[in-house]
Amino acid sequence: MSGEFVSGLKCRLCGKVYPKEALNFCTEDFGPLEVAYNYEAVAKSFTRQAIESRPRTMWRYRELLPVDGEPTVGRHVGGTPLIRADRLAKALGLRELYVKNDAVNHPSLSFKDRVVAVALSKAVELGFETVGCASTGNLAGSVAANAAAAGLNAYVLIPDNLEQGKVLGATIYGAKVIAIQGNYDHVNRLCSQIAFRFGWGFVNVNLRPFYAEGSKSMGFEIAEDMGWRIPDQVVVPMAGGSLIGKLHKSFKELERLGLVSGPVNTKMYGAQATGCNPIANTVKTDALRVKPVRNPDTIAKSLAIGDPADGYFASQLIRDTGGWSEDVDDDAIVDSMRLLAETEGIWAETAGGVTVAVARKLIAQGKIDRDASTVLCITGNGLKTQEALIDKIARPVVIKPSLAEFEALVGAESPELVATEA
Amino acid sequence: MSGEFVSGLKCRLCGKVYPKEALNFCTEDFGPLEVAYNYEAVAKSFTRQAIESRPRTMWRYRELLPVDGEPTVGRHVGGTPLIRADRLAKALGLRELYVKNDAVNHPSLSFKDRVVAVALSKAVELGFETVGCASTGNLAGSVAANAAAAGLNAYVLIPDNLEQGKVLGATIYGAKVIAIQGNYDHVNRLCSQIAFRFGWGFVNVNLRPFYAEGSKSMGFEIAEDMGWRIPDQVVVPMAGGSLIGKLHKSFKELERLGLVSGPVNTKMYGAQATGCNPIANTVKTDALRVKPVRNPDTIAKSLAIGDPADGYFASQLIRDTGGWSEDVDDDAIVDSMRLLAETEGIWAETAGGVTVAVARKLIAQGKIDRDASTVLCITGNGLKTQEALIDKIARPVVIKPSLAEFEALVGAESPELVATEA
Numbered sequence: 001m002s003g004e005f006v007s008g009l010k011c012r013l014c015g016k017v018y019p020k021e022a023l024n025f026c027t028e029d030f031g032p033l034e035v036a037y038n039y040e041a042v043a044k045s046f047t048r049q050a051i052e053s054r055p056r057t058m059w060r061y062r063e064l065l066p067v068d069g070e071p072t073v074g075r076h077v078g079g080t081p082l083i084r085a086d087r088l089a090k091a092l093g094l095r096e097l098y099v100k101n102d103a104v105n106h107p108s109l110s111f112k113d114r115v116v117a118v119a120l121s122k123a124v125e126l127g128f129e130t131v132g133c134a135s136t137g138n139l140a141g142s143v144a145a146n147a148a149a150a151g152l153n154a155y156v157l158i159p160d161n162l163e164q165g166k167v168l169g170a171t172i173y174g175a176k177v178i179a180i181q182g183n184y185d186h187v188n189r190l191c192s193q194i195a196f197r198f199g200w201g202f203v204n205v206n207l208r209p210f211y212a213e214g215s216k217s218m219g220f221e222i223a224e225d226m227g228w229r230i231p232d233q234v235v236v237p238m239a240g241g242s243l244i245g246k247l248h249k250s251f252k253e254l255e256r257l258g259l260v261s262g263p264v265n266t267k268m269y270g271a272q273a274t275g276c277n278p279i280a281n282t283v284k285t286d287a288l289r290v291k292p293v294r295n296p297d298t299i300a301k302s303l304a305i306g307d308p309a310d311g312y313f314a315s316q317l318i319r320d321t322g323g324w325s326e327d328v329d330d331d332a333i334v335d336s337m338r339l340l341a342e343t344e345g346i347w348a349e350t351a352g353g354v355t356v357a358v359a360r361k362l363i364a365q366g367k368i369d370r371d372a373s374t375v376l377c378i379t380g381n382g383l384k385t386q387e388a389l390i391d392k393i394a395r396p397v398v399i400k401p402s403l404a405e406f407e408a409l410v411g412a413e414s415p416e417l418v419a420t421e422a
Numbered sequence: 423m424s425g426e427f428v429s430g431l432k433c434r435l436c437g438k439v440y441p442k443e444a445l446n447f448c449t450e451d452f453g454p455l456e457v458a459y460n461y462e463a464v465a466k467s468f469t470r471q472a473i474e475s476r477p478r479t480m481w482r483y484r485e486l487l488p489v490d491g492e493p494t495v496g497r498h499v500g501g502t503p504l505i506r507a508d509r510l511a512k513a514l515g516l517r518e519l520y521v522k523n524d525a526v527n528h529p530s531l532s533f534k535d536r537v538v539a540v541a542l543s544k545a546v547e548l549g550f551e552t553v554g555c556a557s558t559g560n561l562a563g564s565v566a567a568n569a570a571a572a573g574l575n576a577y578v579l580i581p582d583n584l585e586q587g588k589v590l591g592a593t594i595y596g597a598k599v600i601a602i603q604g605n606y607d608h609v610n611r612l613c614s615q616i617a618f619r620f621g622w623g624f625v626n627v628n629l630r631p632f633y634a635e636g637s638k639s640m641g642f643e644i645a646e647d648m649g650w651r652i653p654d655q656v657v658v659p660m661a662g663g664s665l666i667g668k669l670h671k672s673f674k675e676l677e678r679l680g681l682v683s684g685p686v687n688t689k690m691y692g693a694q695a696t697g698c699n700p701i702a703n704t705v706k707t708d709a710l711r712v713k714p715v716r717n718p719d720t721i722a723k724s725l726a727i728g729d730p731a732d733g734y735f736a737s738q739l740i741r742d743t744g745g746w747s748e749d750v751d752d753d754a755i756v757d758s759m760r761l762l763a764e765t766e767g768i769w770a771e772t773a774g775g776v777t778v779a780v781a782r783k784l785i786a787q788g789k790i791d792r793d794a795s796t797v798l799c800i801t802g803n804g805l806k807t808q809e810a811l812i813d814k815i816a817r818p819v820v821i822k823p824s825l826a827e828f829e830a831l832v833g834a835e836s837p838e839l840v841a842t843e844a
Binding site: 056076079080081083087101104105106107108109144145146147148149150151155158160164165167168169171172173174177178179180181182186187189190193194197198337338341342343344345346347381382383384386389390393394395396397398399400401402403406407409410 | 478498501502503505509523526527528529530531566567568569570571572573580582586587589590591593594595596599600601602603604608609611612615616619620759760763764765766767768769803804805806808811812815816817818819820821822823824825828829831832
């Protein structure tokens with residue numbers, strides 16, 4: 001049905017065009033490939049009215065998601081809330097703040113369900129029966145869950161230091177989960193070899209051009225939920241550096257197709273942890289090339305990619321849009337996880353703490369405009385990274401089932417009653 | 423705005439009518455109070471067309487949710503997926519099966535966000551600044567999260583044996599979390615005393631009539647997503663026994679208002695754990711009164727209510743509709759959690775395992791019709807009850823980042839590759 005909308009794959013460096021197959025790099029210059037659309041065809045059916053009449057999932061934007069037929073995997077993904085965050089705005093000193101909450105994306109509670117829905121729907125179209133991924137955690141759960149629902153075999157490769165919730169959140173689905181002695185970059189290289197050797201569909205290797213496009217649905221939802229407006233400023237966590245670029249692309253596509261009034265002048269802000277800050281460091285030092293971080297060390301494990309595939313493009317985009325990038329340490333991450341939870345009732349994983357903490361830092365630096373509309377992107381759920389909090393949050397006070405004991409506790413205004421740092 | 427729709431509170435035993443205030447029992451006979459509606463007023467605006475034009479949250483059914491003005495708490499709650507579960511259906515031997523997946527309800531990943539959204543919106547209307555709850559875990563997180571977002575003070579009382587994810591999932595929001603040495607029934611009694619003594623709004627004590635109505639939104643969504651049809655059979659986990667009754671009530675209300683064609687003949691099936699089966703036991707022994715379970719002992723801690731407030735009504739409803747009730751042991755619970763994950767990519771908490779395992783048992787007993795449409799209600803997320811799985815699921819195989827090691831592993835078809843029981 002939507003086969004007419006995707007014209008092929010195109011090298012981001014030299015522009016060479018390839019057919020829409022499982023291929024992720026240009027054979028001429030090894031540049032990354034990106035999906036190319038026939039926007040004239042898209043424009044005919046991609047209207048506000050048509051979109052609003054469709055079910056509230058990521059597939060309401062189907063003309064700009066590179067699946068040719070009906071999606072067969074992840075049909076319910078997306079449609080997550082955009083929260084008007086007035087209490088957090090007050091704490092941060094902002095006028096108009098929104099939180100895009102993909103911590104409650106389904107099925108696996110991270111934005112990765114968006115990219116996996118596209119990649120696995122495409123994998124089915126291309127005839128793959130075995131799929132896989134290299135993951136820092138969220139992708140593992142998403143590939144495992146969505147592959148299980150689709151009846152695909154799944155190989156999930158992860159670094160051997162991940163959080164319990166992320167490991168269990170992949171094995172429970174019956175995926176073949178293999179822990180690699182090393183960091184994400186080791187895992188990723190091995191996956192490239194495996195995809196080539198076994199001919200399997202690795203969502204973030206040979207299916208990467210299709211996969212990455214799924215992230216655009218997050219941007220489309222933000223714009224639609226703002227009343228078909230584009231925010232002035234967006235703060236995005238960066239691991240491989242793909243999401244920030246795809247969000248910006250989604251805004252530009254809406255502008256190009258006339259669904260929002262342009263010009264789009266959104267400033268893109270990239271958030272990283274100090275223990276793994278290759279892209280932030282590139283921006284802050286005004287370097288041309290991204291210098292890999294050899295040994296990532298941060299509680300934000302989902303962002304611990306030392307050699308980010310899209311790091312170059314992300315740093316360029318941040319510069320081009322007039323945004324900025326920063327990184328924050330583990331204590332700041334935990335503090336901001338708590339701030340987000342206490343003000344907006346959203347429990348994000350450590351990466352969400354990175355996003356909020358970097359926003360705080362950039363506001364203090366004057367790099368984020370307090371009066372411009374701002375969106376913070378939350379990409380994963382706090383239940384997945386409990387290890388980061390367990391020693392930092394006070395345990396409950398324990399009392400007997402007695403009103404007298406409760407009165408003694410409350411009457412004394414016991415400080416232990418309030419959850420504070422241990 | 424919707425103030426005209428709720429006429430008052432009504433005793434479920436003697437029918438005495440009370441004003442819509444924070445009161446949960448009849449002063450004549452201590453019968454539980456229930457919200458009474460003016461269905462003639464409701465019928466004027468509660469149409470399929472009106473509902474379908476509203477945002478996809480629980481509030482699209484607002485005429486039948488007892489909040490007088492605009493909801494102020496939990497505005498984004500609900501709208502969870504109803505999954506057509508063909509792979510699980512095949513495994514169970516059913517023809518038409520759906521899973522209602524409230525494991526991805528937001529903000530706190532359980533169906534409790536529905537009841538809390540109503541209770542706290544009502545609490546704000548009634549002028550409460552401090553709210554609270556007695557919880558087996560999911561309610562704790564939901565009250566804490568939603569109260570934080572609304573800027574309300576929250577006291578959350580729990581048994582002292584809860585899972586880490588549920589404890590952390592309440593404290594993170596800054597709620598005052600107090601663990602009681604005892605089981606849920608001890609906690610619940612203390613909360614009744616506290617609500618009375620301090621004049622606070624306890625969602626499942628003095629706000630219970632409003633609170634409980636929130637569950638109906640799950641039933642409304644099931645019917646709408648089935649194309650305004652009512653399922654023939656519904657399997658529901660039972661703790662206090664409220665949800666099963668409210669689901670049935672939601673179907674009857676849709677019938678009464680002409681949104682579905684009647685008559686509604688849905689058979690209601692109640693699921694419990696063998697370690698805490700007061701309602702199932704009542705049904706199975708054809709008893710009139712519910713005999714409390716003194717010392718609940720099950721991994722399904724969220725269902726561990728030994729003296730269920732709505733146990734009598736639940737057992738009556740199950741009988742009246744021609745349904746049945748069963749209970750399952752811990753091993754069966756874990757097996758069914760895995761079955762659900764491996765077939766449909768849904769990771770439910772232990773209570774979800776109870777629901778699937780009881781469905782399996784009732785199918786084997788011939789009590790569930792294999793050819794009738796069936797809905798399984800999943801009410802909470804698997805990330806919250808990791809303890810139940812951690813020793814039952816194989817850990818990942820660990821290898822070096824080497825293609826040769828991977829080939830040796832896969833080539834040998836090592837049984838450790840597949841997640842099997844340890």
